[in-house]
Structures are given as structure tokens and as C-alpha cells.
Amino acid sequence: MRKEFSKTIERIAQERQNLVFLTGDLGFMALENVRDAMGKRFVNIGVSEQNMISMAAAMAHEGLQVICYSIAPFTVFRPAEQIRLDVCLHKKNVKIVGNGGGYGYGIMGATHHAIEDIAVLSSFQNMHCYIPLCNEDVEQTVNTMLAHDYPSYLRLGYGILPNGWHLPPFAYIRQVAYGKDITIAGMGPVLCNVAETLSGKESADIFVFSEIPFPELTEDLKSSIARTKKLLVIEEHVQRGGLGEHLALHLALNNISCRFTHRFAKGYENGLYGSQKYHQQQCGLDAESLKTLIQTLVNG
């Protein structure tokens, strides 16, 4: 999604002169076009994420719209207090962009993974977390994020829109595929893993959640759950504070009962590291594991 993100920013920066881009010394082979397009409005602030976030809040106070970019864990966890206080409590127009959400940085290891980011940031006041489904979804997600002046977080990853899926205009909940046997809800590119599992006889209503927290459940989703009575939630994020918990809360508030199954990032249970695909396999988030799970749920 980095490529799509940088192209979008390059275009928007031409139109929006108050947009300033701060990077925490990252962007090699990714942001050169943004740097060249934005000139002095592109600032490599150094490996100093705390300073980057507080400065961004202050710059927003002066009327600028500020993007802060780094690898997802570095731009969320190190400066978490600066995000909470200087950006969120003060409602500043700061857009935090984390590349490699979930296990996106794979073999780089645990320090480079962000599997608790939504839990942390969605608990902060006034924060809106945006999670594009796939590369094709990045432009409209960025457009939506920059159209508002509230604190935001963009979680970038990598994913291709599966064949047969329909990507509607941005909304916090969108239905991307239609079926009859089960309702599947997911956040981010890991949801795309279910596409190849459904080539057989099972079919599913598939909903992508692209903004957390979200205000309410859509009628389409409620109808789907009422019909299938089975909801599978998929996310490359820990169980606590991610889509699963947000969704469970709304189900409870709406007195909706269903068979609720949750597949999520489990961290590093075996203490070993590998590619993003390896970690997905360890968590049962890979296509093969999901296929088995979905067959069990549908036939169970």
C-alpha cells in the first residue's frame, strides 16, 4: 500500500498547500516522489517519534495539516503519550501513518510488528483509525482521512482485491462479497485470505471494517447475521481492543445473538519468528486454516 499511499499524497499535496509531511527517517524507495513533490513541506524529522508527534500537534495548532509517517509500531507505541495528550485531547489535525500494520514486517521480528495498534489508538479520545482493505482501497481511504480535521491513524499493509469482490466507496462498514452460509467480518488485508477459501460450495457475506471505532452496525450487516446466525471475525490484531471486541460490544448493545468466532493475532506463542505468512499460519489466519474453519462453521 506504500506505493498507492505515496501517489495519493503526491497528488493531494499539489492541491493542498497547508499539508506538511513529517517522516521519522523512513521512506527509502517509497517516499522519494512525495519528497520531491512537496519540497520544503517534506521534513525528515529524524528518529525521534515523540518529538515528531508533539511538533505535528503544534503545527496543526498553527493551521497546518500534518502527516506523521513511520513504521507502524514506531509511530504508535513510542509516542503514545504524545498522541494521547498533544494530538487527541487537543483534537489536532494530525494524521499518523503506520506502515506494516499487523505482522507486515514479517521476518524483521516482533519489534517491527504492530498487532496492538488499534487497541491503543482506538481507546484515545477523538482518534479515528483507518484500515484500508487492499492496495486498491488506499486512495479513497486517504482521501476520506484528509477530508476531516480530527486526529487519525492510517494502518498500511499489503493486499490485492480478490477476484469477484466489489469495493464500494469508502464507508466504515462495507460489504464486499455476497453469500448465504456465513457472515464474515474483517479488518485489513488479512480479510482477503478468505477469498480463496470460498471457491468451493460455501459462500459468505463478507464485510470489511475500515474505520475503528465505528458508530453503529449497518442494517446490511445486522440482516446478514440474523440470516446466517454465524459470524466469523478475522483480524491481524490481538484479541483485546481490535475489531472483535468492538464488534462484540455493538452486537451486545443491539441484542444480537449469533455464533461468534474470532480469529486474531496471538503474538508469538512459540517464541519464533518468520514471514507475515508464517505468523498468519501460526494464528490460523492463513487461507488454509480459514478454509478449514469456515467449512467447520458452515457445516457445524
Next chain:
Amino acid sequence: MNNIFEIKRSCLLTTLELHKRANAGHIGASLSSLDILVYLFFHRMNKEEDKLILSKGHAATALYSTLAKLSKIPEEMLDTFYKDGTVLAAHPPCNGVIKDIPFGTGSLGHGLSLAAGIAFSQRYTGKNFQTYCIVSDGDCNEGSTWEAALFAAQHKLRNLTVIVDYNRLQGFGFSEEILNLDSIKDKFLAFGFDVAIADNGNDLNNLDSAFNLLSDTNKPRCIIAHTTKGAGVSFMENKLEWHYLPMNDDQYEMAIKEITNA
């Protein structure tokens, strides 16, 4: 500078009154910073344009009383200090209600980054004003302060001045016993600041002399203000407990008597 001494005395009395009425602590920190605040707001700053970040938010009452003296905080709001439903909590508010408090503070280490951000913004907005930031010894314990210092020097933020309220008494002991800041001047020099020393940061003339020593360079500026925690009330001076304790009636009476007789 003619009437600034009387202004300072008035602000000092207001600060103590706020603490007494609220039975609130953090008196020592506020008295340490009060001269700096009065000097900046009543002498150094362009009141309508320049901006100040009080990084040591625990000195909030000194800021409140100074802004009230400038009619930037209404008297009726000042009366609500520390009460339920107030804008004026023990640390400066984050809600933007008071224009002259751009950011709420209270967790140390944020202020210099915020001030640097405001100063740096002028590269894009075309505005032209000075930004001041008061930091404490505790602020200088925080790594983020030094991240901001590196940035300020790198980008030659000559419109930024940091004032170190260097009373050397922190939350649970003297800085020399915790994280020694004796070389604080050398540290800011090494980071690329133009530095001047105020040997007595609780003396308005001395502060003025220090500010006048700063040269007109492209560097960010730093005043090391040697201050005293609890300055102006002798039984509070340089005593750790006055970081925390409120005054009883006798102590308040003694403090007021000392100030009015001074």
C-alpha cells in the same frame, strides 16, 4: 520594567491565594517560575503575537495568576480554580478555552517539542513571532526534550527561546542526586543553542540582563535561569515538601506577611 516589580508582587499574592483557597500543592514550583512568567508576559513578549508553552505544567497557578493580571483569564474563572467543573485544574487545560494556553501540559517532556512545532510552523504560515518555552529540571530528564533540542538546532529555530527553570529540586530529591544537570549550559551549547545564564532567575533585572546577553544568531536560544523552588517565601525555599504540600492558615499568614513587608 518600572512597574513590573509591583506586578510580580501582585501575581505572587494571587498565586498563594489560589493555593490557599484550594488547599492545593505545587506551590514551590509555581513560585520558582513566577518571575520568569511575569518577565516574559509583561516585558519580553509581544502579548498579542508571541506564544508561550509552560512545559512544567505543575506551575500552573503562576501561569494562571500572570494571565489573570493581563486580563487573559477572567477573574470569575480564576475563582473556580481546583473546583469541580473548572477550566483551571491543577495543570493547564487541554481544551483550548484559554487562547494564551495553546497546549495543556502536565506530563513532562512535551513542551519543547510543542514550542518547536509552533516556531517551525512559521516556515509555512509566513507568520513572524517568538515562541518561548519554560522547562523544568524534570523536563530535562526526559529524552523527548533533547529530541526537540536537536531539531531546533538543526532547523535553526531562531524564533524559539527555551528557559530552564533550574531550581535543581525535582519530584523526590535534588537533581544532583537523581540525574545531575550541573553541565546544563554545556549541554544546550553542545546541542547548538545560544545560551545565557541568569544567576538569579527569581530577579527580574537579572533575567533581563541574561536575555540581553543572547546574540542575534540563527540559533535557538536558551536561558539557564538559576531559580529557587518556593522563591519569595523563605520557609518554603529549596524545600522538597513544598513541591507537594498545601499551606495551613499560619503558614499562609506568614507567607503573606513576608511578601507584603518585603
